[in-house]
Amino acid sequence: MIFDLQSFAEEAIENQTSNQLRKGIRSLKKEIEEHLLKIENPEENCKDWNLRDERAKKGLIRHWNHEIKKFSESIQNRIDELEKRGEKP
Numbered sequence: 743m744i745f746d747l748q749s750f751a752e753e754a755i756e757n758q759t760s761n762q763l764r765k766g767i768r769s770l771k772k773e774i775e776e777h778l779l780k781i782e783n784p785e786e787n788c789k790d791w792n793l794r795d796e797r798a799k800k801g802l803i804r805h806w807n808h809e810i811k812k813f814s815e816s817i818q819n820r821i822d823e824l825e826k827r828g829e830k831p
Contacts, residue, residue: 752816755823763820767831770813770820777806777813 755763780787781803788794788802821831 752819755819758823760824760827760829763824764831767817767820770817774810774813777810780806 758766784799784803785791791799794802824831
């Protein structure tokens with residue numbers, strides 16, 4: 743049985759405390775920063791970068807960008823939940 747932890751976490755947002763939501767936001771922002779660094783300097787962040795062909799390199803960059811998008815959506819979901827509670831992120 744395969745289940746997506748990210749989807750599960752997103753569904754359980756309303757059950758998280760405000761502090762947990764804020765911690766999640768901080769964590770996801772850190773992940774975005776790390777992924778942006780990987781995109782800026784892939785050879786420093788991917789040990790076998792120079793051994794990969796161009797198609798694989800583009801695929802990895804596309805993957806990192808996709809994760810950034812998902813992290814950003816998750817941050818927004820947490821912000822929305824905090825605002826729904828009348829709290830500031």
